[in-house]
Amino acid sequence: MGLAHGPADGNRAEDGVNAPLLLRDCVPEDSDAVAALWTACGLVVPWNDPFADIALALSKPNATILLGTLDGRIVASAMAGQEGHRGWIYYVAVDPAQQGHGYGRRMVEAAEAWLREAGMPKVQLLVRETNQRVLAFYETLGYARSPATMMQKWLTKPSP
Template sequence: MIIRHIEPNDYRALCELWQAAQLTFDIGDAEEDFAWALQHYGQHYFVMEEESRIIGSVLAAFDGRRGWIYHLAVHPEFQRRGLGRQLMEHAEASLSHMGCLKINLLIEPHNLGVKQFYMRLGYTPANNQFMEKIIHSQ
């Protein structure tokens, strides 16, 4: 298995992975939006491959103060083998190399079963209230 940077032509395989892993698609996940984000922030976007098949992903971003983790996914056929941990460690190292001191992530309500996974990696629950405002709809 290898971990490499995401490339623009990975989009369709990533969508299939994210659907299999039951990740929610949201604004910004459309192909053209993803391509823009990849061009501007893709230095922290990674996939894991086995025999040229994408079986995992993690998107990380750094705003100069904090890092963020998005779309950590391992295909269900490959879960519980430490691959998610490897992807997270890869993303964390990439962010750390940029000077990132703190990494945040959000867990969607339907996916709270992954909370223990993140806690084993050293993440702790925060008492923040998530809010959003959609400023551009497609």
């Protein structure tokens, strides 16, 4: 499910309010820029190597990393994936200098469209305890808090 969306594909560039954010799929050559974006947005934590996360997602047919570019520069991202039951969204990020222009909404909606096309009836995402202020952003986009408790276990030990 490739993606190559121009300005007319759902953004609001044509009304002159926003710059034309172009959407495309991430390729391995984007790794440095994407890792830099995630770092600038505070999404990189010691236990998740962004380069390993990018390589893993790009190696799986049931996952994708969508990128938003302005004049060819990567300024936004969203990773989407599905495991045959639910769709998941990760690494929603907009360059701090470009936030507040609707690009975050565009990236989440593009990830949702990718998951809908993959046949997923529901999308879920995780928000870190330390990032509670982002909850209002997702609520604006129609997301509701889930009463479930997430449990986790590493199956492959992350490198130190």
